[in-house]
Amino acid sequence: MQSTPLKDRHEALGARMAEFAGFYMPITYAGIKEEHQAVREKAGVFDVSHMGEFIVRGKEALAFVQHITSNDASKLAIGQAQYSCFPNKKGGIVDDLLVYRLEEDNCSEGEQAFMLVVNGANIEKDWAWCFEQNTFDTRLINISDQTGLIAVQGPAATAIVQALTDTPLDEIKYYTFTKGQVAGVDNVLISATGYTGSGGFELYADADKIGAIWDAVMEAGKPHGIQPAGLGARDTLRLEMGYCLYGNDLTDETSPLEAGLGWITKLKKGDFIGRDVLLAQKEAGLERRLVGFTLSDRRVPRHGYAIENADGEVIGEVTSGTQSPSLGYPIGMGYVPDAYREVGTEIFIVTGRKKLSATVCRPPFLKV
Numbered sequence: 001m002q003s004t005p006l007k008d009r010h011e012a013l014g015a016r017m018a019e020f021a022g023f024y025m026p027i028t029y030a031g032i033k034e035e036h037q038a039v040r041e042k043a044g045v046f047d048v049s050h051m052g053e054f055i056v057r058g059k060e061a062l063a064f065v066q067h068i069t070s071n072d073a074s075k076l077a078i079g080q081a082q083y084s085c086f087p088n089k090k091g092g093i094v095d096d097l098l099v100y101r102l103e104e105d106n107c108s109e110g111e112q113a114f115m116l117v118v119n120g121a122n123i124e125k126d127w128a129w130c131f132e133q134n135t136f137d138t139r140l141i142n143i144s145d146q147t148g149l150i151a152v153q154g155p156a157a158t159a160i161v162q163a164l165t166d167t168p169l170d171e172i173k174y175y176t177f178t179k180g181q182v183a184g185v186d187n188v189l190i191s192a193t194g195y196t197g198s199g200g201f202e203l204y205a206d207a208d209k210i211g212a213i214w215d216a217v218m219e220a221g222k223p224h225g226i227q228p229a230g231l232g233a234r235d236t237l238r239l240e241m242g243y244c245l246y247g248n249d250l251t252d253e254t255s256p257l258e259a260g261l262g263w264i265t266k267l268k269k270g271d272f273i274g275r276d277v278l279l280a281q282k283e284a285g286l287e288r289r290l291v292g293f294t295l296s297d298r299r300v301p302r303h304g305y306a307i308e309n310a311d312g313e314v315i316g317e318v319t320s321g322t323q324s325p326s327l328g329y330p331i332g333m334g335y336v337p338d339a340y341r342e343v344g345t346e347i348f349i350v351t352g353r354k355k356l357s358a359t360v361c362r363p364p365f366l367k368v
Contacts, residue, residue, distance in 0.1 A: 004049035005148050005207045006214055013228055021121035023050040026230040035233035036325040039198050040368070043154035044229035045217050048202075049210060050120030053147045054130060057106070057113040058138030065114050068133050068273060069099060070256055072266040073114070076101035081175045081193055084264050085256050086129060087274030091281060092252040093259070094129050095122045096244065098193055100177060119246045133273065148210025150203050152217055153237075156224035157200035163220045164213075165190070169201065183216035185209045195234065197241035197368045236322050239331060242292055242363020248303055249290060249319040249333055257281055258335065259290045288316065289341040292333050292363040295349065297356045298323070301332035306350040307358075315340060318349060324365060331365045332358070 003024045010017060015026035026047065029035060038044045056064060065073040071084035078101050086094035095118050102113040118126040123144055130140055152161055162169050167180035167190060177191030182203055189204035203213055218226065235245070244250050244259060256265045257278060267279050295301065301321030306314050321332030332349070340347060345360040 002050075004047055005210050006047045006049060006150075009211065009214060010047065010228070015228070015230060020231055021050055021119070023120060025050060026228070028230040028232045029228050032230070032232040032236060033325045035227055035229040036236050038225065038227040039154045039196055039229055039233065039237055040326060041155065042225040042227075043152060043156040043160055043200070043221055044227050044233065045214070045221065046151040046153065046229050046231075046234055047149075047214070048151050049148045049207070051149055052118040052120060052123035052126060052142070052144040053149075053204070054116040054118065054127065055102075055113065055141040055143055056116060056138055057111060057141070058136065059110050059112075060136035061112040061114055061138045064134060064136040064138045065099060065116075066269065066272060067136070068130060069097070070261075070265045070272065070274075070278075071099065072269040073099055073101070074269070078103055079176055079178060081177055081191060082264070083175075083193075085250070085261065086126065087256065087265075087272070087278065088252060089274055089277070090252075091255045091274045091277035093246070093250045093254060093256060094252065095119055095126050096246055096250055096261075097126075100189075100191070103179075121247060146207055148205050148207040148213075150210060150214055150217065151195070151200060152203065152221075152226075153194065153196045153200035153229075154198045154226075156221070156226070157198075160217060160221045160224055160226060161190070161201050161203070164216050172201070183213045185213055188213070195243060196237040197243075197364065197366070198237070235320075236325055239320055239322050239333070240324055240326055240364065240366040241368075242333070242365060244290075244333075245320060254290075254335070255281060258286055258288055286338055288335045288337055290319070290333055290335050291341050292331065292361045292365060293347060293349075293358040294361055294365065295330040295332070295356050295358045298330065299351055299354070299356055300330050301334075301349045301351070301356070301358070307334050307336060308348045308350055308355065309340065310346065310348070315347070326366050333363070336360075
Protein backbone atom coordinates (compact mmCIF):
# COMPACT_ATOMS: atom_id res chain seq x y z
CA MET A 1 0.00 0.00 0.00
CA GLN A 2 1.32 3.42 -0.96
CA SER A 3 1.35 6.52 1.24
CA THR A 4 1.16 10.19 0.34
CA PRO A 5 3.84 12.67 1.49
CA LEU A 6 1.39 13.87 4.17
CA LYS A 7 0.80 10.55 5.97
CA ASP A 8 2.63 11.57 9.16
CA ARG A 9 0.65 14.81 9.37
CA HIS A 10 -2.65 12.95 9.06
CA GLU A 11 -1.69 10.55 11.82
CA ALA A 12 -0.54 13.41 14.06
CA LEU A 13 -3.96 15.03 13.58
CA GLY A 14 -5.67 11.83 14.71
CA ALA A 15 -7.13 10.91 11.33
CA ARG A 16 -8.85 7.56 10.89
CA MET A 17 -6.76 6.03 8.12
CA ALA A 18 -7.67 3.25 5.69
CA GLU A 19 -6.79 1.86 2.28
CA PHE A 20 -8.28 3.75 -0.66
CA ALA A 21 -7.27 3.28 -4.29
CA GLY A 22 -4.15 1.47 -3.15
CA PHE A 23 -3.14 4.37 -0.87
CA TYR A 24 -3.15 4.76 2.92
CA MET A 25 -5.49 7.73 3.17
CA PRO A 26 -7.38 9.76 5.81
CA ILE A 27 -11.07 8.88 5.82
CA THR A 28 -12.09 11.29 8.56
CA TYR A 29 -10.65 13.43 11.38
CA ALA A 30 -13.31 15.10 13.57
CA GLY A 31 -16.15 13.36 11.76
CA ILE A 32 -17.65 13.40 8.27
CA LYS A 33 -20.55 15.72 9.12
CA GLU A 34 -18.34 18.26 10.90
CA GLU A 35 -15.77 18.26 8.09
CA HIS A 36 -18.52 18.51 5.48
CA GLN A 37 -20.08 21.53 7.14
CA ALA A 38 -16.68 23.18 7.56
CA VAL A 39 -16.22 23.07 3.78
CA ARG A 40 -19.74 24.34 3.12
CA GLU A 41 -19.55 27.18 5.66
CA LYS A 42 -15.84 27.96 6.23
CA ALA A 43 -12.97 25.94 4.76
CA GLY A 44 -11.50 22.48 4.62
CA VAL A 45 -8.24 21.11 3.23
CA PHE A 46 -7.94 17.73 1.52
CA ASP A 47 -4.89 15.64 0.73
CA VAL A 48 -5.45 14.40 -2.82
CA SER A 49 -1.85 13.52 -3.57
CA HIS A 50 -3.01 10.04 -4.58
CA MET A 51 -4.24 11.47 -7.88
CA GLY A 52 -2.15 10.78 -10.98
CA GLU A 53 -0.51 13.36 -13.25
CA PHE A 54 0.74 12.68 -16.77
CA ILE A 55 2.57 15.25 -18.91
CA VAL A 56 1.93 15.12 -22.66
CA ARG A 57 4.47 17.09 -24.67
CA GLY A 58 5.27 17.14 -28.38
CA LYS A 59 4.40 18.38 -31.84
CA GLU A 60 1.33 16.16 -31.90
CA ALA A 61 0.39 16.56 -28.25
CA LEU A 62 -2.96 18.12 -29.11
CA ALA A 63 -3.71 15.43 -31.69
CA PHE A 64 -3.00 12.74 -29.09
CA VAL A 65 -5.22 14.38 -26.45
CA GLN A 66 -8.00 14.83 -29.00
CA HIS A 67 -7.73 11.17 -29.99
CA ILE A 68 -7.81 9.77 -26.47
CA THR A 69 -10.32 12.08 -24.73
CA SER A 70 -13.97 12.91 -25.33
CA ASN A 71 -13.93 16.69 -24.86
CA ASP A 72 -12.50 19.18 -27.35
CA ALA A 73 -9.04 20.11 -26.13
CA SER A 74 -8.51 22.38 -29.15
CA LYS A 75 -10.70 24.93 -27.34
CA LEU A 76 -8.20 25.21 -24.47
CA ALA A 77 -5.95 28.25 -24.26
CA ILE A 78 -2.81 28.12 -22.15
CA GLY A 79 -3.95 28.41 -18.53
CA GLN A 80 -7.30 26.70 -19.06
CA ALA A 81 -8.50 23.28 -17.96
CA GLN A 82 -11.44 21.07 -18.86
CA TYR A 83 -13.23 18.02 -17.53
CA SER A 84 -13.11 15.04 -19.87
CA CYS A 85 -12.98 11.27 -20.04
CA PHE A 86 -11.06 8.49 -21.76
CA PRO A 87 -13.66 6.55 -23.77
CA ASN A 88 -12.82 2.94 -24.54
CA LYS A 89 -13.44 1.26 -27.86
CA LYS A 90 -16.84 -0.02 -26.71
CA GLY A 91 -18.03 3.44 -25.69
CA GLY A 92 -17.41 2.84 -21.98
CA ILE A 93 -15.19 4.97 -19.77
CA VAL A 94 -11.59 4.06 -18.97
CA ASP A 95 -11.48 6.99 -16.53
CA ASP A 96 -12.65 10.54 -16.09
CA LEU A 97 -9.97 13.21 -15.84
CA LEU A 98 -8.92 16.85 -16.00
CA VAL A 99 -6.97 18.20 -18.98
CA TYR A 100 -4.70 21.21 -18.37
CA ARG A 101 -3.20 23.20 -21.27
CA LEU A 102 0.28 24.08 -20.03
CA GLU A 103 2.72 26.81 -20.96
CA GLU A 104 5.24 25.90 -23.63
CA ASP A 105 8.39 27.08 -21.79
CA ASN A 106 9.88 23.59 -21.74
CA CYS A 107 8.81 22.74 -25.27
CA SER A 108 10.81 22.76 -28.46
CA GLU A 109 9.57 24.86 -31.38
CA GLY A 110 6.20 23.69 -32.62
CA GLU A 111 5.43 21.63 -29.52
CA GLN A 112 2.52 21.91 -27.11
CA ALA A 113 2.10 20.56 -23.59
CA PHE A 114 -0.79 19.26 -21.49
CA MET A 115 -1.22 17.71 -18.08
CA LEU A 116 -3.74 14.91 -17.58
CA VAL A 117 -4.93 14.46 -14.00
CA VAL A 118 -6.42 10.99 -13.45
CA ASN A 119 -7.95 9.08 -10.56
CA GLY A 120 -5.54 7.54 -8.08
CA ALA A 121 -7.08 4.07 -8.36
CA ASN A 122 -6.51 4.12 -12.11
CA ILE A 123 -2.95 5.44 -12.45
CA GLU A 124 -1.41 2.19 -13.71
CA LYS A 125 -4.43 1.36 -15.86
CA ASP A 126 -4.56 4.85 -17.38
CA TRP A 127 -0.82 5.01 -17.96
CA ALA A 128 -0.90 1.70 -19.84
CA TRP A 129 -3.92 2.90 -21.84
CA CYS A 130 -2.26 6.20 -22.80
CA PHE A 131 1.01 4.48 -23.66
CA GLU A 132 -0.81 1.95 -25.85
CA GLN A 133 -2.67 4.67 -27.76
CA ASN A 134 0.37 6.89 -28.31
CA THR A 135 1.17 6.52 -32.00
CA PHE A 136 1.77 10.27 -32.19
CA ASP A 137 4.88 12.44 -32.22
CA THR A 138 4.57 13.18 -28.52
CA ARG A 139 6.16 12.17 -25.23
CA LEU A 140 4.33 10.93 -22.14
CA ILE A 141 5.86 11.56 -18.72
CA ASN A 142 4.33 10.10 -15.56
CA ILE A 143 5.00 12.59 -12.72
CA SER A 144 2.50 11.09 -10.26
CA ASP A 145 5.08 9.97 -7.71
CA GLN A 146 6.88 13.33 -7.82
CA THR A 147 3.72 15.41 -7.36
CA GLY A 148 1.85 16.39 -4.22
CA LEU A 149 -1.64 17.86 -4.35
CA ILE A 150 -3.92 19.46 -1.78
CA ALA A 151 -7.33 21.05 -2.26
CA VAL A 152 -8.41 24.02 -0.15
CA GLN A 153 -12.18 24.26 -0.43
CA GLY A 154 -14.92 26.46 1.01
CA PRO A 155 -16.04 30.11 1.21
CA ALA A 156 -12.87 31.13 3.10
CA ALA A 157 -10.49 29.31 0.75
CA THR A 158 -9.58 32.43 -1.25
CA ALA A 159 -8.67 34.45 1.85
CA ILE A 160 -6.59 31.59 3.24
CA VAL A 161 -4.58 30.87 0.10
CA GLN A 162 -4.24 34.57 -0.76
CA ALA A 163 -2.44 35.12 2.54
CA LEU A 164 0.26 32.73 1.28
CA THR A 165 0.81 34.05 -2.25
CA ASP A 166 1.22 37.25 -4.24
CA THR A 167 -0.63 35.67 -7.15
CA PRO A 168 -3.97 37.50 -7.52
CA LEU A 169 -6.42 34.65 -6.93
CA ASP A 170 -9.43 36.66 -8.09
CA GLU A 171 -7.99 36.37 -11.60
CA ILE A 172 -8.10 32.56 -11.50
CA LYS A 173 -11.57 31.90 -12.83
CA TYR A 174 -13.38 28.57 -12.72
CA TYR A 175 -11.44 25.94 -14.70
CA THR A 176 -8.37 28.11 -15.17
CA PHE A 177 -4.96 27.96 -13.50
CA THR A 178 -1.61 29.67 -13.18
CA LYS A 179 1.76 29.06 -11.55
CA GLY A 180 3.18 31.04 -8.66
CA GLN A 181 4.86 30.96 -5.28
CA VAL A 182 2.79 29.66 -2.38
CA ALA A 183 4.08 29.61 1.20
CA GLY A 184 7.59 30.25 -0.09
CA VAL A 185 7.44 27.30 -2.50
CA ASP A 186 8.11 28.19 -6.14
CA ASN A 187 6.40 26.83 -9.25
CA VAL A 188 3.15 25.80 -7.56
CA LEU A 189 0.31 25.19 -10.01
CA ILE A 190 -2.78 26.90 -8.61
CA SER A 191 -6.05 25.84 -10.22
CA ALA A 192 -9.77 26.31 -9.60
CA THR A 193 -11.66 23.20 -10.66
CA GLY A 194 -13.14 21.84 -7.42
CA TYR A 195 -14.97 18.64 -6.50
CA THR A 196 -17.09 19.99 -3.64
CA GLY A 197 -19.21 22.75 -5.12
CA SER A 198 -18.02 25.23 -2.47
CA GLY A 199 -15.20 26.84 -4.45
CA GLY A 200 -11.51 26.94 -3.68
CA PHE A 201 -8.18 25.97 -5.16
CA GLU A 202 -5.99 22.97 -5.92
CA LEU A 203 -2.28 23.36 -5.20
CA TYR A 204 0.10 21.10 -7.15
CA ALA A 205 3.73 21.08 -6.00
CA ASP A 206 6.75 18.81 -5.76
CA ALA A 207 6.00 15.95 -3.40
CA ASP A 208 8.79 16.97 -1.02
CA LYS A 209 7.38 20.51 -0.77
CA ILE A 210 3.68 19.77 -0.32
CA GLY A 211 4.08 19.28 3.45
CA ALA A 212 5.29 22.84 3.92
CA ILE A 213 2.31 24.12 1.94
CA TRP A 214 -0.12 21.99 4.00
CA ASP A 215 1.35 23.37 7.23
CA ALA A 216 1.10 26.95 5.99
CA VAL A 217 -2.50 26.48 4.85
CA MET A 218 -3.48 25.01 8.21
CA GLU A 219 -1.84 27.92 10.05
CA ALA A 220 -3.32 30.62 7.77
CA GLY A 221 -6.70 28.94 8.04
CA LYS A 222 -6.94 28.99 11.84
CA PRO A 223 -8.71 32.40 12.02
CA HIS A 224 -11.19 31.11 9.41
CA GLY A 225 -12.03 27.85 11.17
CA ILE A 226 -10.31 25.59 8.66
CA GLN A 227 -10.45 21.86 9.25
CA PRO A 228 -8.58 18.97 7.65
CA ALA A 229 -11.12 16.90 5.74
CA GLY A 230 -10.97 13.27 4.72
CA LEU A 231 -12.30 11.21 1.86
CA GLY A 232 -15.59 10.60 3.67
CA ALA A 233 -16.52 14.28 3.53
CA ARG A 234 -15.18 14.54 0.02
CA ASP A 235 -17.69 11.89 -1.02
CA THR A 236 -20.70 13.50 0.66
CA LEU A 237 -19.75 16.91 -0.74
CA ARG A 238 -19.38 15.68 -4.32
CA LEU A 239 -22.59 13.65 -4.15
CA GLU A 240 -24.65 16.65 -3.02
CA MET A 241 -23.46 18.31 -6.25
CA GLY A 242 -24.24 15.26 -8.37
CA TYR A 243 -20.59 14.81 -9.36
CA CYS A 244 -19.71 11.31 -10.56
CA LEU A 245 -17.19 9.02 -8.89
CA TYR A 246 -15.25 6.59 -11.04
CA GLY A 247 -15.77 2.98 -9.95
CA ASN A 248 -19.28 3.82 -8.74
CA ASP A 249 -21.15 6.04 -11.20
CA LEU A 250 -18.66 5.64 -14.05
CA THR A 251 -17.05 2.38 -15.19
CA ASP A 252 -15.70 0.65 -18.27
CA GLU A 253 -19.29 -0.46 -18.95
CA THR A 254 -21.03 2.93 -18.67
CA SER A 255 -20.98 5.45 -21.49
CA PRO A 256 -20.55 9.19 -20.91
CA LEU A 257 -23.89 9.76 -22.65
CA GLU A 258 -25.71 7.45 -20.23
CA ALA A 259 -23.95 9.18 -17.34
CA GLY A 260 -25.25 12.60 -18.36
CA LEU A 261 -21.83 13.65 -19.63
CA GLY A 262 -22.88 14.51 -23.16
CA TRP A 263 -21.56 18.01 -22.46
CA ILE A 264 -18.00 16.65 -22.37
CA THR A 265 -18.55 14.30 -25.32
CA LYS A 266 -17.90 16.35 -28.44
CA LEU A 267 -19.05 14.06 -31.24
CA LYS A 268 -18.55 16.81 -33.84
CA LYS A 269 -14.88 17.52 -33.01
CA GLY A 270 -13.61 14.76 -35.30
CA ASP A 271 -12.59 11.18 -34.76
CA PHE A 272 -11.63 9.88 -31.31
CA ILE A 273 -11.61 6.53 -29.56
CA GLY A 274 -15.16 5.18 -29.17
CA ARG A 275 -16.77 7.96 -31.21
CA ASP A 276 -18.55 5.65 -33.65
CA VAL A 277 -20.09 3.64 -30.82
CA LEU A 278 -21.19 6.75 -28.95
CA LEU A 279 -22.60 8.34 -32.11
CA ALA A 280 -24.63 5.19 -32.84
CA GLN A 281 -25.83 5.13 -29.24
CA LYS A 282 -27.01 8.72 -29.47
CA GLU A 283 -28.76 8.17 -32.80
CA ALA A 284 -30.51 5.02 -31.59
CA GLY A 285 -31.56 6.61 -28.29
CA LEU A 286 -30.24 5.83 -24.85
CA GLU A 287 -31.65 2.75 -23.15
CA ARG A 288 -30.65 3.80 -19.65
CA ARG A 289 -29.71 6.96 -17.78
CA LEU A 290 -27.93 7.94 -14.60
CA VAL A 291 -30.49 9.71 -12.42
CA GLY A 292 -30.54 11.29 -9.00
CA PHE A 293 -33.12 10.42 -6.38
CA THR A 294 -34.14 11.42 -2.86
CA LEU A 295 -35.71 9.40 -0.07
CA SER A 296 -38.02 10.44 2.76
CA ASP A 297 -36.98 7.40 4.83
CA ARG A 298 -33.80 7.89 6.88
CA ARG A 299 -32.22 4.66 5.70
CA VAL A 300 -29.25 5.32 3.40
CA PRO A 301 -29.19 3.85 -0.13
CA ARG A 302 -25.91 1.95 -0.60
CA HIS A 303 -23.86 1.23 -3.69
CA GLY A 304 -25.14 -1.97 -5.29
CA TYR A 305 -28.68 -1.88 -3.85
CA ALA A 306 -31.27 -2.93 -6.42
CA ILE A 307 -33.74 -0.41 -7.84
CA GLU A 308 -37.24 -1.69 -8.61
CA ASN A 309 -40.36 -0.26 -10.22
CA ALA A 310 -43.83 -0.34 -8.66
CA ASP A 311 -44.41 -3.85 -10.03
CA GLY A 312 -41.37 -5.21 -8.20
CA GLU A 313 -39.24 -5.60 -11.32
CA VAL A 314 -35.53 -4.87 -10.94
CA ILE A 315 -34.76 -1.95 -13.25
CA GLY A 316 -31.31 -0.87 -12.08
CA GLU A 317 -29.03 -0.43 -9.09
CA VAL A 318 -27.72 2.31 -6.84
CA THR A 319 -24.28 3.58 -7.83
CA SER A 320 -23.82 6.17 -5.03
CA GLY A 321 -25.80 7.03 -1.93
CA THR A 322 -25.42 8.89 1.35
CA GLN A 323 -27.21 10.79 4.09
CA SER A 324 -26.81 14.40 2.94
CA PRO A 325 -25.31 16.41 5.83
CA SER A 326 -26.57 19.68 4.33
CA LEU A 327 -30.10 18.53 3.51
CA GLY A 328 -30.73 16.09 6.34
CA TYR A 329 -32.17 13.29 4.20
CA PRO A 330 -30.76 10.49 2.01
CA ILE A 331 -29.77 11.09 -1.61
CA GLY A 332 -28.39 8.83 -4.29
CA MET A 333 -27.75 8.12 -7.94
CA GLY A 334 -28.24 5.07 -10.11
CA TYR A 335 -28.87 3.85 -13.64
CA VAL A 336 -32.46 3.19 -14.69
CA PRO A 337 -34.20 2.63 -18.05
CA ASP A 338 -34.90 5.81 -19.99
CA ALA A 339 -38.63 5.53 -19.25
CA TYR A 340 -37.94 6.13 -15.55
CA ARG A 341 -35.70 9.18 -15.83
CA GLU A 342 -38.38 11.89 -15.65
CA VAL A 343 -38.29 14.11 -12.58
CA GLY A 344 -40.92 13.05 -10.04
CA THR A 345 -40.97 9.37 -11.07
CA GLU A 346 -41.32 6.99 -8.13
CA ILE A 347 -38.82 4.16 -7.86
CA PHE A 348 -38.01 1.78 -5.01
CA ILE A 349 -34.67 1.07 -3.35
CA VAL A 350 -34.35 -2.49 -2.04
CA THR A 351 -32.56 -2.63 1.32
CA GLY A 352 -32.76 -6.27 2.37
CA ARG A 353 -36.37 -7.12 3.11
CA LYS A 354 -37.51 -3.51 2.97
CA LYS A 355 -38.27 -1.40 -0.08
CA LEU A 356 -37.88 2.35 0.24
CA SER A 357 -39.84 4.77 -1.92
CA ALA A 358 -37.59 7.23 -3.77
CA THR A 359 -38.29 10.12 -6.10
CA VAL A 360 -36.24 10.80 -9.22
CA CYS A 361 -34.75 14.29 -9.33
CA ARG A 362 -32.19 16.18 -11.37
CA PRO A 363 -28.86 16.84 -9.60
CA PRO A 364 -27.34 18.89 -8.10
CA PHE A 365 -29.26 18.05 -4.95
CA LEU A 366 -27.94 21.16 -3.21
CA LYS A 367 -27.88 24.69 -4.60
CA VAL A 368 -24.75 26.45 -3.36
